[in-house]
Amino acid sequence: MGINKLTTLPEAISGLVRDGDTIALGGILSREPIACTYELIRQNKKDLTVIVDSRDESVELLLGAGLVKKVESAYIWVGVIGSGLNFRRAVEKGIPRHVEVEDYTNLAIGMRFLAGALGVPFMPVLSMAGSDIPKYNKKIISMQDPYKGQQVNLVPAAEPDVAFIHVQRADKMGNAQIWGMLANDVNIARAAKKVIITCEEIIPTSEIRKIPNMTQIPYYCVDAVVELPFGAHPLGVAGYYWLDTPFRREWLKASRSQETFDAWLQEWVLGWDTFEEYLRKLGSDRLAKLRKLERDNYRIPKIESY
Amino acid sequence: MSQAYTTQELMVSACSRLIKDNERVFIGVGIPLLAGVVASKIHAPNSVLIYEAGGVGAITRRLPWSISDNATTDNALVATELWRVLGDVQRGYVDVAVIGGAQIDKYGNLNTTAIIGPGKSYQQPLTRLPGSGGANDLASSAKRLLIIMRLEKRKFVEKLDYITSPGFLSGPGQREKAGLKGGGPEAVITNKCIFRFDSQTKEMYLAELFPGISVDEVKSEVGWDLKIASQIKQVAPPTQQEIEIMHKTDPLGVVLGSKSIQESQSFEDYYQTMKTSYESIVLLI
Numbered sequence: 001m002g003i004n005k006l007t008t009l010p011e012a013i014s015g016l017v018r019d020g021d022t023i024a025l026g027g028i029l030s031r032e033p034i035a036c037t038y039e040l041i042r043q044n045k046k047d048l049t050v051i052v053d054s055r056d057e058s059v060e061l062l063l064g065a066g067l068v069k070k071v072e073s074a075y076i077w078v079g080v081i082g083s084g085l086n087f088r089r090a091v092e093k094g095i096p097r098h099v100e101v102e103d104y105t106n107l108a109i110g111m112r113f114l115a116g117a118l119g120v121p122f123m124p125v126l127s128m129a130g131s132d133i134p135k136y137n138k139k140i141i142s143m144q145d146p147y148k149g150q151q152v153n154l155v156p157a158a159e160p161d162v163a164f165i166h167v168q169r170a171d172k173m174g175n176a177q178i179w180g181m182l183a184n185d186v187n188i189a190r191a192a193k194k195v196i197i198t199c200e201e202i203i204p205t206s207e208i209r210k211i212p213n214m215t216q217i218p219y220y221c222v223d224a225v226v227e228l229p230f231g232a233h234p235l236g237v238a239g240y241y242w243l244d245t246p247f248r249r250e251w252l253k254a255s256r257s258q259e260t261f262d263a264w265l266q267e268w269v270l271g272w273d274t275f276e277e278y279l280r281k282l283g284s285d286r287l288a289k290l291r292k293l294e295r296d297n298y299r300i301p302k303i304e305s306y
Numbered sequence: 307m308s309q310a311y312t313t314q315e316l317m318v319s320a321c322s323r324l325i326k327d328n329e330r331v332f333i334g335v336g337i338p339l340l341a342g343v344v345a346s347k348i349h350a351p352n353s354v355l356i357y358e359a360g361g362v363g364a365i366t367r368r369l370p371w372s373i374s375d376n377a378t379t380d381n382a383l384v385a386t387e388l389w390r391v392l393g394d395v396q397r398g399y400v401d402v403a404v405i406g407g408a409q410i411d412k413y414g415n416l417n418t419t420a421i422i423g424p425g426k427s428y429q430q431p432l433t434r435l436p437g438s439g440g441a442n443d444l445a446s447s448a449k450r451l452l453i454i455m456r457l458e459k460r461k462f463v464e465k466l467d468y469i470t471s472p473g474f475l476s477g478p479g480q481r482e483k484a485g486l487k488g489g490g491p492e493a494v495i496t497n498k499c500i501f502r503f504d505s506q507t508k509e510m511y512l513a514e515l516f517p518g519i520s521v522d523e524v525k526s527e528v529g530w531d532l533k534i535a536s537q538i539k540q541v542a543p544p545t546q547q548e549i550e551i552m553h554k555t556d557p558l559g560v561v562l563g564s565k566s567i568q569e570s571q572s573f574e575d576y577y578q579t580m581k582t583s584y585e586s587i588v589l590l591i
Contacts, residue, residue: 028359028374028388053388054358054374054439075439079372080560084436091434101429103419106358106440107396110389126396127443130484132419132469136428151485180379181360182387238376242580246573289577297367297584298380 002205003173005225009275012196012224013039017162022049024113024158024192025058026165026185029079030238031178032058033198035231036164038269038278041065051158052076053109053184057235057248058164060084061269064261066096072158074106081248085255095258103133108140108155113184115157116191124152163192165217166232168239168300170199171207174222177214179300180238189217198228200240230279230287239300242293244286309517311544313497314562316516317454318344318552319544321404321495324452328352329401332391332444335372337454338404340552340561347551356400358440360386368584369556373440392440396447398487403448405441407455411466412510412530414453414473414491414503416441422467431467438470445471447488457496463529474508499524500541504533514539557583 007015017023017040025033037058040048047069050059054075062068063076064086076087090099104112111123129151134140141154165185170176176197178185189195197217202225208215234244234251254264272278279287311319314337321341325331327350333342342355354363359374363383370377379385394400407416418441423432445451455461473491474481481490494501494510502513511533512524517540525532544552556562558579571579 029372030359030374030376073437075437077436077439079374087436088434091429092431094430098430101434103437105438105442106388107392107443110387110392114389125443126485126487127446129446129486130469130472130475130480131442131446133438133442136468180376180385181357181374182385183359183374184388186387187389236376238379242376243371244573246571246576286573289573293577293580293584294376296581298376 003219005174005219005222006172006202007224007226009035009039009198009226009228010043012226013043013045016194016196016223017043017045019045020047021045021161022051024051024160024163024188025055026163026183026188027058027232027235028054028181028183029056030181030236031166031183031232032056032235033164033166033231034058034061034233034235035198035228035275036166036196037061038275040067041265041269051109051112051160053106057251060086060255061251063087063090063099064096064255065265068099069097070100070102072102072104072109074104074109078248078252080243080245081252085252086261089258102137102139104137104140104155105133108153109158110184110187112155112158113187113191115155116159117187120157122154122156124154126152128153158191160188160192162194162196163188164196164198165189166198166228166237167217168199168237169201169203170197170225171203171205171219172225173205174217174219174225175205175208175215176217176222177208177211178216179214182216186216189221192221194223195221196224196226197222198226198231200229200231200237202227228275231275233282233290236294239298240294241287241290244290311549312562313516315544315549315552316541317495317497318561319548320500320541321452321454322348322548324493324495325350325353325402330354330356330399332356332358332395332400332403332448334405335370336406336561338452339370340556341404343555344548344551348547354383356391356394358391359388360391362386362391369558369560371560392443395443396487398447398449400448402450402452403444404452404454405444405471407441407453407471408435409461409463409466410453410455410494411463411473413475413477413508414494414510415466415469415475416445416453416471416473417466417468419468419470428468442471445473445488445491446486449489451488451491453491453494455494455496457498457524457527459527459529462527474503478506478508498527509533511535512538514541516541517543
């Protein structure tokens with residue numbers, strides 16, 4: 001039998017996420033866990049605090065749906081296409097709800113997850129000195145290091161209640177292989193109290209054992225595994241599919257007002273029962289073309305003969 | 307006489323010439339990325355581009371659209387973690403970084419967090435911007451820092467609402483006092499000119515003009531009493547070779563702007579455009 005954490009996305013989210021949780025999401029533009037974002041919106045998981053370095057849709061959509069009470073972030077934007085209008089509307093106008101902001105840098109957020117992953121309370125960084133980031137963020141503490149007397153900024157460990165990470169391949173135990181850029185996922189998985197892995201493909205543990213160096217997240221960090229092809233759409237996954245730019249442009253256009261964004265959510269997030277239905281709505285021809293755009297240019301090599 | 311090049315091409319070329327051979331270049335997308343590629347194909351064949359999400363030394367068949375898209379690890383030397391490559395900057399492995407900004411002051415400090423506005427607050431500003439991303443990390447610790455921004459009065463301001471990324475802070479000695487390791491900004495490349503920083507006062511001054519641009523034209527777009535170099539240089543126009551490499555790398559005009567992927571188009575048009583552009587790119591190894 002062995003360890004089996006396979007489940008469905010609705011079950012994973014309803015079982016592991018509570019209103020008021022602090023969450024983290026993996027990827028950056030590539031491999032952002034968009035299907036998880038959709039399911040959080042569908043299950044109306046409220047009052048979330050989100051800790052991220054730099055994110056696109058995975059956080060923008062949550063903000064537009066009014067589920068976020070606070071962001072602890074370095075950068076929220078919609079990569080390639082433009083400024084995140086949901087983030088702006090929430091912070092500037094309090095629509096659909098006011099969102100508290102707490103700014104860091106990418107390295108500082110990375111250090112927060114590293115501290116969380118190591119089980120230590122904080123990490124020092126040299127960044128942010130002299131800037132206004134610590135002036136507005138009282139969690140950042142400047143001190144002189146006791147060994148060399150260097151000025152450093154301390155940032156607290158990030159210990160999210162739940163992390164969502166989308167990867168290329170995983171086994172049912174939860175060993176997750178990531179190809180391409182890793183962002184901060186390796187530490188996010190270790191820092192979080194609970195981890196939901198969604199993946200393009202489930203593979204047998206015997207395949208994991210052939211290239212153990214590819215296992216970036218070990219099973220003991222993971223609570224649930226969901227096989228979810230195209231789980232990052234409309235974003236990309238290295239070796240699997242490229243960005244669906246026309247789709248991204250549509251939701252970004254809709255996000256110009258709360259009314260039109262709500263209508264977009266109704267059509268593309270709330271108006272189906274399973275993620276497979278969402279994929280059917282996109283159409284197999286479209287998905288095949290996104291895959292071809294990627295695989296004609298980028299394939300994960302076979303390492304069998306290494 | 308009509309120009310044989312566009313402003314975008316001139317900016318890419320001007321930026322690329324500031325990248326030296328053998329440098330490890332921490333690159334943002336857009337103009338910096340194209341500049342890095344042009345440099346590596348011409349005068350800096352041993353330079354290596356590093357992308358923030360963990361891609362090092364990619365030789366791509368596609369123009370990366372972001373610091374983290376799939377293409378950033380295509381034919382790469384290393385695919386690692388975000389904190390790791392930014393840690394490498396802090397450690398001192400990175401020679402030069404190229405970043406942009408929404409607002410800049412005369413000491414090269416940048417704001418990409420919020421235009422707070424009168425009567426507003428950091429928590430509820432007039433305009434919320436994306437935030438630092440890795441810009442503060444690079445501005446703090448990269449040995450050399452190049453900044454790319456369009457020259458506009460609302461961007462070149464006397465006082466920033468919020469210092470996201472440090473330039474020379476409030477003047478000489480302030481970076482050292484704050485404990486910043488990096489060298490601070492070296493040049494600001496705009497669509498009209500190049501600014502540099504006085505070695506004594508640390509203040510930004512007009513150093514080089516793009517062809518056909520006057521000093522007054524630049525001064526009218528700067529929100530403080532701008533200092534001017536005693537001998538202003540003229541930026542040399544891009545060469546044919548540079549322009550060719552730019553267009554080979556960016557056949558869709560994502561950066562060069564001839565035909566934007568952001569233009570309204572159906573999925574089928576998008577697919578055909580992307581497919582054709584990929585087919586036209588020979589792997590530039």
